[in-house]
Amino acid sequence: xxxxxxxxxxxxxxxxxxxxxxxxxxxxxxxxxxxxxxxxxxxxxxxxxxxxxxxxxxxxxxxxxxxxxxxxxxxxxxxxxxxxxxxxxxxxxxxxxxxxxxxxxxxxxxxxxxxxxxxxxxxxxxxxxxxxxxxxxxxxxxxxxxxxxxxxxxxxxxxxxxxxxxxxxxxxxxxxxxxxxxxxxxxxxxxxxxxxxxxxxxxxxxxxxxxxxxxxxxxxxxxxxxxxxxxxxxxxxxxxxxxxxxxxxxxxxxxxxxxxxxxxxxxxxxxxxxxxxxxxxxxxxxxxxxxxxxxxxxxxxxxxxxxxxxxxxxxxxxxxxxxxxxxxxxxxxxxxxxxxxxxxxxxxxxxxxxxxxxxxxxxxxxxxxxxxxxxxxxxxxxxxxxxxxxxxxxxxxxxxxxxxxxxxxxxxxxxxxxxxxxxxxxxxxxxxxxxxxxxxxxxxxxxxxxxxxxxxxxxxxxxxxxxxxxxxxxx
Numbered sequence: 001x002x003x004x005x006x007x008x009x010x011x012x013x014x015x016x017x018x019x020x021x022x023x024x025x026x027x028x029x030x031x032x033x034x035x036x037x038x039x040x041x042x043x044x045x046x047x048x049x050x051x052x053x054x055x056x057x058x059x060x061x062x063x064x065x066x067x068x069x070x071x072x073x074x075x076x077x078x079x080x081x082x083x084x085x086x087x088x089x090x091x092x093x094x095x096x097x098x099x100x101x102x103x104x105x106x107x108x109x110x111x112x113x114x115x116x117x118x119x120x121x122x123x124x125x126x127x128x129x130x131x132x133x134x135x136x137x138x139x140x141x142x143x144x145x146x147x148x149x150x151x152x153x154x155x156x157x158x159x160x161x162x163x164x165x166x167x168x169x170x171x172x173x174x175x176x177x178x179x180x181x182x183x184x185x186x187x188x189x190x191x192x193x194x195x196x197x198x199x200x201x202x203x204x205x206x207x208x209x210x211x212x213x214x215x216x217x218x219x220x221x222x223x224x225x226x227x228x229x230x231x232x233x234x235x236x237x238x239x240x241x242x243x244x245x246x247x248x249x250x251x252x253x254x255x256x257x258x259x260x261x262x263x264x265x266x267x268x269x270x271x272x273x274x275x276x277x278x279x280x281x282x283x284x285x286x287x288x289x290x291x292x293x294x295x296x297x298x299x300x301x302x303x304x305x306x307x308x309x310x311x312x313x314x315x316x317x318x319x320x321x322x323x324x325x326x327x328x329x330x331x332x333x334x335x336x337x338x339x340x341x342x343x344x345x346x347x348x349x350x351x352x353x354x355x356x357x358x359x360x361x362x363x364x365x366x367x368x369x370x371x372x373x374x375x376x377x378x379x380x381x382x383x384x385x386x387x388x389x390x391x392x393x394x395x396x397x398x399x400x401x402x403x404x405x406x407x408x409x410x411x412x413x414x415x416x417x418x419x420x421x422x423x424x425x426x427x428x429x430x431x432x433x434x435x436x437x438x439x440x441x442x443x444x445x446x447x448x449x450x451x452x453x454x455x456x457x458x459x460x461x462x463x464x465x466x467x468x469x470x471x472x473x474x475x
Contacts, residue, residue, distance in 0.1 A: 033296040034078035035347045039323030041072075041081060045305045046103040046164075046226065047324035048291040049080065057293070058106055058143070059083075060115070061305070064320035066100040067091050069115055069136065071143060076296060077326060088115060088148045089136050091122075097134060097150070098122040103226065103289065106143065107167050109174070113138035114151065114199050118163035133165045133178060135199055152200050156192075158183055164226045164289075167196060170236065175262065176202070177209075177238065179225035187212050187222040191240055191254075193262060207263045209254060212242055216274050217252060220244025224252070226289040232300070233335035234258050241288035242274065246316040249286035250277035251304070251339070275339050276304070279377075281399045282344030284325070285310045292329070300329040306342055330376055340376035343398050349380040354455050355440045355471035362453070362460060362472065364397050367415040369405070369460040381405075383432070388446055392429045395443070404428040405453070407445040411462040413453060440471040 041047070044061035051057050056073040059080050063070060068090045074083040092098045099122040107114050115138075120131045133154040140146030154176075156162055162180035169175070176196045179189040190211045195203035212224045219242075226241040238254040253271045260267035278285045287306035295301050305322040312319045327348060330338045343349055354360035360371040363379045373379065377399055386392025395405040397415060406416045406427045418424065429446040430453065443453040444465055454463030454470040463470050 033076045036078040036326050037081070037347050038325045038327070038343065038345050039308075040077070040326050041324040043320045043322070044324045045322035046289040047303050047305050048105050049077070049293045049301075049303045049324075049326070050106075050291065051293055052108075059324070060104045060106050061324060062102055062104070062322075064318075066102065069101060069104045069117060069148075071106065071115075073144060077293070077301070086144045088138075088143070089150075091119065094122070096121050096130070096132065096153075099128045100131070102131065103164050105166055105291075109167065109199050112199075113143040113146065115148070116154070116165040116167070118165075129161070131161050131163050132159075133162050135165075137199075154178070154200050155202065156180060157206065161189065163189075166227055166229065167199075168229045168231075170231065170258075170262065177227040177229065179223075179227065179240075182208065185211060187224070189223055189225050191224045191227055191238075193227075195263070204263075207265050209238070209265055209268055210240075210270055214252075214272070216248075216250060216277075217242040219248040220246065228291050230292045230300070230337070231258065232337075233331065235335065236262065237337055238268070239275070239290055241290070244316065245286060245288070245322075246312055247278045247285040247307075247310045249288040250274040251288055251290060253337070255336070275337070276302075276342070278310075279341035279344075280310075282342055282401070283308055284342030284344055286316075286322070287325070287342045293326075295328075300337075301326050302329045302339060304342075308345065338376050340380065341398075343380060343382075344401065346382050347384065349382040349398050351379045351475040352381065352441070352472040353475055354469065355438070355473055356455065356468050358473075360455055360458075364400075364415055367400070367403070369413055369415060371455045371458050371460055386429045386446075387425045388429045391431055392446060393432050393443075394428050395430065405430070407447050407451070407453075407462055409448075411448070411451070413460050413462060435471070438471065439473060441474055442470050442472070 047061040049059045058073045060071050069088045070085050072083040072085040074080050097119040099120040102118040104115050104117040115136050118131045120128050135151040136148045137151040138146035160181045165178040167176045174196045177193045191209040192206045194206035197203035212222045221244050224240050228239045230237045236256045239251050242252050253275045254268040256267045284306040287304050290304040293301045307321050327343045332338050352362040361373050361379045363370050380398045382396045384394045386394050403415050403417050427447045430443040433442045445451045451462040452465040452470040
């Protein structure tokens with residue numbers, strides 16, 4: 001919806017733009033990479049995205065029909081949305097791999113492209129959930145065009161339900177982690193790790209890392225599945241998914257020192273609470289089965305699936321609307337991952353850090369804007385196209401959809417729900433001005449020529465556009 005603005009509004013736009021050098025204005029229109037928009041890919045669950053050294057992002061995941069293994073690639077994360085998708089392999093007509101195909105993961109092991117996946121037989125009844133882990137292998141260097149064939153079944157100590165295999169190399173040793181039901185343990189699945197001798201053969205006895213026992217791990221089902229490994233800041237972090245696959249689905253995390261014995265269960269510490277879960281404010285339900293990648297700037301990104309709504313008709317596993325989503329992964333002062341909350345649909349949000357004081361971020365407490373550093377979700381704002389031409393923008397806090405920053409005549413800046421009026425449209429418009437030399441941005445208020453968002457004490461107010469406190473570092 002667009003509104004006609006007053007002449008004053010257009011004068012404000014012109015004034016804001018005239019205050020910026022030509023090079024700065026060009027920077028506004030030439031971003032380094034397109035901004036990903038959530039959901040990134042609809043109806044792709046159990047998502048894996050990684051950036052290969054060929055410069056491409058590769059993505060695979062479960063399809064709603066559970067009948068095929070798929071792969072797409074692109075030069076940017078955002079372009080995965082529309083990237084062509086190749087079918088690598090389809091389930092067989094009969095036998096143990098003729099039914100559901102779950103949770104594929106692509107890995108390059110010893111120079112060969114491997115896809116791990118879980119499969120069961122067709123035929124109906126409980127037998128379709130006789131799930132085991134398998135791998136297919138590509139005969140060429142290009143996984144998108146090569147021919148794929150069955151390599152075999154992952155050899156684990158028990159012939160029991162298992163899935164979600166992932167592989168990683170640490171200190172020159174290749175490991176595999178997976179989820180499995182172990183005989184004698186009252187759970188649906190636990191997490192295991194072992195050294196890997198070949199893509200399908202363990203190099204030794206596996207270690208049971210964790211059994212779901214906490215309340216948030218056992219809602220509906222006793223589940224620990226879908227391990228994903230990240231090595232950062234002197235530690236290894238292993239996220240996993242817990243509970244039923246409806247809105248109760250969530251992420252837990254294990255962590256270990258990078259120099260510890262990864263095969264010693266005592267080396268790993270479990271988070272006492274979920275690190276990522278349903279957020280009603282942003283309307284993302286049941287986030288889980290994640291992977292990790294980096295964006296075009298090398299910053300860590302969280303990949304996961306989640307639904308747009310809570311109520312599901314029928315079995316959640318057959319609901320198609322688990323969509324692939326991405327968002328920035330941040331870290332606490334102690335070096336632990338800070339997942340925040342699922343950021344919701346729309347362009348990825350940013351954080352804005354004062355160029356004068358890095359402890360001061362554009363933040364909010366409810367509808368009150370503050371300059372500080374509260375919980376991560378309170379510092380994340382989505383930039384949306386404005387209503388005063390293509391160079392105007394509106395800023396919306398992720399926890400308050402349909403609310404925007406509004407500049408008042410007295411210089412106060414507040415968060416207000418969209419009033420869908422011409423006056424609101426005028427006061428909620430800003431022009432983002434980037435300064436390539438300093439790496440900072442300013443948000444010039446269209447309703448107040450010569451003024452921009454800045455820090456005044458511990459509040460956010462309009463300040464002179466050239467004031468140092470009007471400069472922010474986008475993060």
